Amino acid sequence: MGARVLSGRRMSHWIGIISLFPEIFGPFLNAGVLGRGIKKGIIGVDLWNPRDYTDEPRRSVDDKPYGGGPGMVLKAQPLGDAIKAAKSDKGEDCHVIYLSPQGRQLTQNMLHQFLDKERIILVSGRYEGVDERLIESSVDEEISMGDYVLSGGEVPAMAFLDGLSRLVPGVVGDDISVENDSFSNGLLEYPQYTRPTIWDGKPVPDILTTGDHKKIDEWRKTQALGRSFERRPDLFGNKRLTEEEKRLFEKYLEISKQERTDR
Ligand SMILES: C[S@@+](CC[C@H](N)C(=O)[O-])C[C@H]1O[C@@H](n2cnc3c(N)ncnc32)[C@H](O)[C@@H]1O
Incomplete structure (x- = not known):
């Protein structure tokens, strides 16, 4: 026993x-x-x-x-x-x-x-x-x-x-990946891509291959905000946006408006 x-x-x-x-x-x-x-x-x-x-x-x-x-x-x-x-x-x-x-x-x-x-x-x-x-x-x-x-x-x-x-600290190798996980900061995570750069005719978003970490970080934050807004309005509604997040979310709204007009 x-x-x-x-x-x-x-x-x-x-x-x-x-x-x-x-x-x-x-x-x-x-x-x-x-x-x-x-x-x-x-x-x-x-x-x-x-x-x-x-x-x-x-x-x-x-x-x-x-x-x-x-x-x-x-x-x-x-x-x-x-x-x-x-x-x-x-x-x-x-x-x-x-x-x-x-x-x-x-x-x-x-x-x-x-x-x-x-x-x-x-x-x-x-x-x-x-x-x-x-x-x-x-x-x-x-x-x-x-x-x-x-x-x-x-x-x-x-x-x-x-x-x-x-x-639990030390279990996941890179602690950053846990910090960025969906829900950890009240939002869904940004979309992920890996090699090859073109698969099934679909390219990886250009920004991700530029090596410009500041721009990549902004793009990811914008995507996380947009995704959460579209897919989980309940989550998004409860999230207190920082000034930077407000600015990026405005940008996201502008881009999606433009995309709808172009269609
Ligand atoms: C068939 S379920 C019993 C459900 C119970 N007759 C009821 O209607 O509340 C058998 C066991 O599965 C587990 N279980 C089933 N659904 C679950 C859920 N959504 N979350 C957590 N445990 C669950 C519970 O431990 C439960 O005792």
């Missing part, structure tokens, strides 16, 4: 995942940026299977819902004991999140705030969800990945872990 330990020794952030399907996480935890963060020992991840904590002889972790209705509900006892085991290993102050479509919808801002919590336990539900009493007694908050329903909390747990670990 106990966690499958994947954590590094010098880690600054630790995530415990409670899941009936720990095997799903294997390749994910070894790949890419997150895999590097774990190997470097910056991020620690341990997995706990509630099936290892059931007090039932047949190791069952679910049962029919009281009051009738379809499906099965995850029992409070195995989940509660898995959380207790994780806390007794890592400390009572672990922040416990139940991944649930009924929770607060995750945003980039919230991920930045979760950086303050060094130890987080993510509880993945399955079936019809978990016994409400477990949420009341052992969960600090519920977090949702969006207004849609998935079969389990494992994919949301991966999304949370991936999003959070990108923000």
Whole structure:
């Protein structure tokens, strides 16, 4: 019994995942940026299977819902004991999140705030969800990945872990790329291009091949403002523009007006 330990020794952030399907996480935890963060020992991840904590002889972790209705509900006892085991290993102050479509919808801002919590336990539900009493007694908050329903909390747990670990200093090689990511400054990111300069008859915008970094920076800022305005008026409306951004946005509006007239 106990966690499958994947954590590094010098880690600054630790995530415990409670899941009936720990095997799903294997390749994910070894790949890419997150895999590097774990190997470097910056991020620690341990997995706990509630099936290892059931007090039932047949190791069952679910049962029919009281009051009738379809499906099965995850029992409070195995989940509660898995959380207790994780806390007794890592400390009572672990922040416990139940991944649930009924929770607060995750945003980039919230991920930045979760950086303050060094130890987080993510509880993945399955079936019809978990016994409400477990949420009341052992969960600090519920977090949702969006207004849609998935079969389990494992994919949301991966999304949370991936999003959070990108923000932990030292995990993403070039810290600048995180700063420029969509949402980090309240806007979508500018469009990206790579070689070749012409693909499928479409050239890369000329400015990007001039080597003029000041102009490239202005172009990117203008694109980010324009994209956010067109695609996410909700985001754009909440963004406080600097004087430079106001000027660039005016320029963007002028260019798009001109383009519409030319068409
Ligand atoms: C089929 S869902 C249960 C949905 C539940 N019957 C309801 O309507 O609220 C099974 C599990 O998947 C996870 N899940 C599903 N959709 C999710 C979402 N949008 N965000 C986070 N977790 C989700 C939760 O852990 C949930 O317990």
